[in-house]
Amino acid sequence: MRARVPYSASRAKFHPLWTCHARQPHTRYATAAPLRPEIYDVVCVGGGPAGLTLLTAIRSTPATSKLKLALIESQDLTPARTWKLPSDQYANRASSITPKSEAFLSQIGVWPLIDPTRLQPYHHMRVWDGLDSSSQISFSSPSSPIATMAENSNLQQALLQRLEELAPFSTFDSTKVASIEDGPSPSSEDSLDLSSYPSLTLSSGEKILARLLVGADGLNSPVRTYAGIPTRGWDYERHGVVATVKYLERNNHHGDNKSVIAYQRFLPSGPIALLAMPGNYATLVWTTTPSKAAKLKTLAQEDLVALVNAAFRLDNVDLEYMSRLDGGHTEELNWRSRVAGVEEDEARIPRWVDSVQQGSVASFPLRYRQTDTYVSSRIALVGDAAHTVHPLAGQGLNMGLADVQSLVNTIEYTVKHGGDIGDEMYLDRYNREMWMQNNRMLGVTDKLHKLYGIGWGPVVGIRSLGLKMVDQLGPVKGWLMKQAGGIGT
Ligand SMILES: Cc1cc2nc3c(=O)[nH]c(=O)nc-3n(C[C@H](O)[C@H](O)[C@H](O)COP(=O)(O)OP(=O)(O)OC[C@H]3O[C@@H](n4cnc5c(N)ncnc54)[C@H](O)[C@@H]3O)c2cc1C
Numbered sequence: 001m002r003a004r005v006p007y008s009a010s011r012a013k014f015h016p017l018w019t020c021h022a023r024q025p026h027t028r029y030a031t032a033a034p035l036r037p038e039i040y041d042v043v044c045v046g047g048g049p050a051g052l053t054l055l056t057a058i059r060s061t062p063a064t065s066k067l068k069l070a071l072i073e074s075q076d077l078t079p080a081r082t083w084k085l086p087s088d089q090y091a092n093r094a095s096s097i098t099p100k101s102e103a104f105l106s107q108i109g110v111w112p113l114i115d116p117t118r119l120q121p122y123h124h125m126r127v128w129d130g131l132d133s134s135s136q137i138s139f140s141s142p143s144s145p146i147a148t149m150a151e152n153s154n155l156q157q158a159l160l161q162r163l164e165e166l167a168p169f170s171t172f173d174s175t176k177v178a179s180i181e182d183g184p185s186p187s188s189e190d191s192l193d194l195s196s197y198p199s200l201t202l203s204s205g206e207k208i209l210a211r212l213l214v215g216a217d218g219l220n221s222p223v224r225t226y227a228g229i230p231t232r233g234w235d236y237e238r239h240g241v242v243a244t245v246k247y248l249e250r251n252n253h254h255g256d257n258k259s260v261i262a263y264q265r266f267l268p269s270g271p272i273a274l275l276a277m278p279g280n281y282a283t284l285v286w287t288t289t290p291s292k293a294a295k296l297k298t299l300a301q302e303d304l305v306a307l308v309n310a311a312f313r314l315d316n317v318d319l320e321y322m323s324r325l326d327g328g329h330t331e332e333l334n335w336r337s338r339v340a341g342v343e344e345d346e347a348r349i350p351r352w353v354d355s356v357q358q359g360s361v362a363s364f365p366l367r368y369r370q371t372d373t374y375v376s377s378r379i380a381l382v383g384d385a386a387h388t389v390h391p392l393a394g395q396g397l398n399m400g401l402a403d404v405q406s407l408v409n410t411i412e413y414t415v416k417h418g419g420d421i422g423d424e425m426y427l428d429r430y431n432r433e434m435w436m437q438n439n440r441m442l443g444v445t446d447k448l449h450k451l452y453g454i455g456w457g458p459v460v461g462i463r464s465l466g467l468k469m470v471d472q473l474g475p476v477k478g479w480l481m482k483q484a485g486g487i488g489t
Helices: 049-060 099-107 152-165 222-227 290-298 301-313 316-324 329-340 396-416 424-452 458-472 474-484
Strands: 038-045 069-072 094-097 120-122 124-129 132-140 147-151 170-172 177-182 198-202 207-215 231-247 261-267 270-276 281-288 353-356 362-371 379-381
Touching (some): 038 049, 049 069, 049 099, 049 396, 094 099, 094 152, 094 396, 177 222, 222 379, 231 301, 261 301, 270 301, 270 424, 281 290, 281 301, 290 362, 301 316, 301 329, 301 353, 316 329, 362 424, 396 424
Parallel strands (some): 038 069, 038 207, 069 170, 124 261, 207 379
Antiparallel strands (some): 124 132, 177 198, 198 207, 231 353, 231 362, 270 281
């Protein structure tokens, strides 16, 4: 069994990255039997997409549907339950959901509850090199979408609605995990040995015990800290700037879904992507240095709009110059595009952005993390608690959903075989299935980030050649598209 480290939220602030700590002595804890804390089969810490999907999937799988479940989430879930935006506004956090994730969400009854008027499938994807726009790769899937854009809040609301249909389960929201330690050993008052069960003290003061404790608690996972599972990786020194934008109205555009294209251009400081939302809207994800991200957030709306349009059209030297300006971006773009002559083919370049939704510009630091293992005795980690990936391939949330699917299959297998769902021997099935698969995706996205971060020298020529070759090679391209769609192995 892996050495556990009692987790305490008050001590936690001294270890912001939750990396490996030395084994600490177990804290003995004894209580009279009638006062023994409530025991749950599965306690999930974290009510983000991974945690909510886990509980929904356990409840909707016949063999596991009777397990006693608890959710602990530090935020108030009421705004997520009642979330509603007008049809001309979109949340700035949206994710591309792969067909594999969509199939899983359908299987557990969540996808039909997502508001379909706020989903946008896309059938084409165009990715090109910011230093050589002839070097590009494009994917098309006329019969079925490559992926579907969904606001995270739309997904979260559907998950909560489905969970309520499948109730009962215990929800502790607006509640933090204050500490986690080993459960009580047998005593004169209580002969039951619960010392291998994680014992959680909640911010409300309540204590609960878990047969299986799942950490779906994001990057700084308290569950991971308690389990003593090391996480390795680095910060990219890049921020992802997100915003909801509106395109200029176009005559004769009838929003034919089959023609929708996702665009991504690799600039030396990071990729910029425009991912269509319904109607004339799109989600912007612009990866750039922290200082440039800070500047983008302070620009006047029309300057930001001009810079986004420039980022898809101008060459890198012009763009770098414009990025340093404090204002007047529109005039500068108009002048430079007149002089240089910019492309207007929608098959290659997104339409002109007209406006940015008020209050939608935000940024997130980007990181690479992979834990040494996703399981230990009575512990499993899923989603960002287990791994954090660069968003350039839009895979983080999808990887978390795949973790959940695999873990629930493992729990189902254990229950059907009369095993203990917290037994590491059973949990290892999940680890063996997902760790390597996720490691490959983490590696590919990390290499892409590094390859395209090089702004000069022979590498630029070689990568252009490589991209052009891949674009010509049907089987390699097919494999890449399967990975992007989450249907590869
Ligand atoms: C700019 C950007 C764009 C992205 N685009 C995509 C995309 O297109 N496709 C995609 O698949 N992925 C995308 N991702 C990644 C995706 O957003 C994340 O991988 C996903 O949200 C992680 O979900 P999660 O449930 O694992 O963790 P989180 O969403 O981080 O949820 C963790 C939850 O745990 C709770 N919590 C934490 N600590 C405690 C505690 N002590 N007690 C109680 N609760 C606690 C938190 O409140 C939170 O609700 C993107 C990420 C970024 C930054």
